[in-house]
Amino acid sequence: MSANDFKQLVDEQYAPLFRFALALAKSEADASDLTQQTFFIWASKSDQLRDPSKAKAWLFTTLHREFLNRRRHEVRFPQVELDEACVEEMSISPNMSVIDSATVLQALSELEEPYRAVITLFYLEQFSYRDIADVLEIPVGTVMSRLSRGKAQLRQRLVSKEETTARRIVPIAMEDRN
Amino acid sequence: MNNHEAQFVLNAYRPNGQDAADPQFSDALAQARRDPMLQQWFTDSIAFDKAITEKLCSVEVPAGLRESILAGGRVSRPAPWLRPLHKLAIAAAILLCAIVGSLIHEISKPRLAGWQTEALDVISSLVNGKSRFDFQSHDSAQLVAWLADNHAMSPTKIPHRLMGLQSLGCKTFAWNGSDVSVICFVNDGREVHLVMTKASALANRTLRSEPQMVQRGQWATATWRSGEMVYMLVSEGSPDELRSYLL
Numbered sequence: 001m002s003a004n005d006f007k008q009l010v011d012e013q014y015a016p017l018f019r020f021a022l023a024l025a026k027s028e029a030d031a032s033d034l035t036q037q038t039f040f041i042w043a044s045k046s047d048q049l050r051d052p053s054k055a056k057a058w059l060f061t062t063l064h065r066e067f068l069n070r071r072r073h074e075v076r077f078p079q080v081e082l083d084e085a086c087v088e089e090m091s092i093s094p095n096m097s098v099i100d101s102a103t104v105l106q107a108l109s110e111l112e113e114p115y116r117a118v119i120t121l122f123y124l125e126q127f128s129y130r131d132i133a134d135v136l137e138i139p140v141g142t143v144m145s146r147l148s149r150g151k152a153q154l155r156q157r158l159v160s161k162e163e164t165t166a167r168r169i170v171p172i173a174m175e176d177r178n
Numbered sequence: 179m180n181n182h183e184a185q186f187v188l189n190a191y192r193p194n195g196q197d198a199a200d201p202q203f204s205d206a207l208a209q210a211r212r213d214p215m216l217q218q219w220f221t222d223s224i225a226f227d228k229a230i231t232e233k234l235c236s237v238e239v240p241a242g243l244r245e246s247i248l249a250g251g252r253v254s255r256p257a258p259w260l261r262p263l264h265k266l267a268i269a270a271a272i273l274l275c276a277i278v279g280s281l282i283h284e285i286s287k288p289r290l291a292g293w294q295t296e297a298l299d300v301i302s303s304l305v306n307g308k309s310r311f312d313f314q315s316h317d318s319a320q321l322v323a324w325l326a327d328n329h330a331m332s333p334t335k336i337p338h339r340l341m342g343l344q345s346l347g348c349k350t351f352a353w354n355g356s357d358v359s360v361i362c363f364v365n366d367g368r369e370v371h372l373v374m375t376k377a378s379a380l381a382n383r384t385l386r387s388e389p390q391m392v393q394r395g396q397w398a399t400a401t402w403r404s405g406e407m408v409y410m411l412v413s414e415g416s417p418d419e420l421r422s423y424l425l
Contacts, residue, residue, distance in 0.1 A: 003252070010247050015239045022237065032240055036247050043251040093222060096229035104233040122190075123231045128197060129190040148189040155226070 005052075010039060013059055016124045020060060023120035024067045026109040034070075038063040056126070060135045064117060071113075094158035107157040115150030118143055181216045184209040188220055193227035290392055290399065291382055293353040294410055297373040298397055300351050300360060301412055305369065311347030311362070318345035321361050325350070331359040331374050335404055337411070339423045340372060354379070370423060373410040377403055389424050391417040400424060 014035060021031035021038075038059055108116060108123075117136055121127045129147065133140045179187075187206040191197050198207075210220045290298070303309040313324040318341065325332035330350040343363040350359045356379035363370045377385065385408055389400035398420040401410045413420050 018239045019237050039247045040250050101233040101236045123234045144190045148186050
């Protein structure tokens with residue numbers, strides 16, 4: 001791959017990759033490092049990838065693998081029980097007009113990792129459920145299940161944050177001037 | 179498909195409509211069109227998804243990240259000569275060199291001339307008992323004398339170490355109209371054969387006085403010129419073993 005092709009690929013993919021990394025790693029520094037590392041691996045191995053149209057999927061897959069590899073060396077996360085999400089949570093609707101991107105990111109980062117990866121890839125609008133299955137190397141049914149339950153968890157967390165924010169806003173008592 | 183199942187499927191439907199043609203969603207979408215409650219849920223869900231997408235995509239990327247990636251990418255890229263196409267070219271060049279090298283080696287490799295090949299056949303048939311000596315004696319001097327008396331090729335000079343060996347016999351044959359003689363010796367049960375002919379009868383007039391070693395199958399051969407005669411010493415085994423007779 002030429003230097004120009006590499007630059008073009010970086011320009012197209014580094015922002016969505018960083019956001020995906022940020023949702024996974026929960027820290028801007030770690031997300032930046034993961035994003036850079038992914039492109040560096042690409043730079044050193046891209047010649048082995050015959051089909052340039054698969055570059056995007058390759059980058060996301062590699063970033064996810066890198067994240068999982070790093071996590072294995074850190075504190076082990078408790079096993080996530082994927083079946084415990086409540087169906088009722090699907091009907092919860094946070095008021096999105098009062099929620100900013102930082103809050104969304106925080107809520108997203110609080111999801112358990114298996115949901116977080118699927119939900120982030122979905123919302124970045126980069127990937128269909130089939131693409132997500134390929135990137136994360138999991139079955140399509142698992143993607144659908146995690147999307148369904150992950151969205152429910154996300155809604156619940158956003159509603160929870162919305163309520164917390166509302167409680168912090170103390171109405172200013174209007175002085176009766178009469 | 180009930181509403182719960184439809185919700186499960188429609189949660190994977192991207193809010194920008196990219197999945198509208200995907201048959202995986204057709205039943206769930208039809209169900210939503212039929213059921214106003216499900217339709218309402220789906221409309222809300224799409225709105226929620228769009229809002230999340232919008233907010234997530236507005237997350238700022240750290241300044242300088244792009245430049246760091248580009249700079250790091252430059253040093254991470256393999257050297258040009260390590261890239262697959264170059265590797266292929268290098269491999270092809272090595273292969274070509276190997277082929278050319280082996281061809282050169284093959285061309286420059288000492289070969290046996292026709293008379294020598296014929297001599298090996300004669301020796302083989304003697305060793306295998308398929309033909310008989312023309313004259314037999316354990317005294318090599320008698321063999322040389324017999325050859326001379328019969329106007330056959332006889333040696334003018336025999337390697338010193340052969341002189342001390344017991345001889346078995348001699349045989350003559352003609353190759354391309356030229357006379358060739360073979361004297362067979364034995365050393366500790368192993369046979370050594372001295373073949374001789376006139377140098378002027380050979381196409382290769384550039385034979386040197388230093389023995390030229392050639393291995394042909396089980397036969398080790400050493401060929402050299404001495405005056406007007408060309409000699410070939412033959413034995414089964416390695417050239418090193420044969421060389422010991424030439425010291």
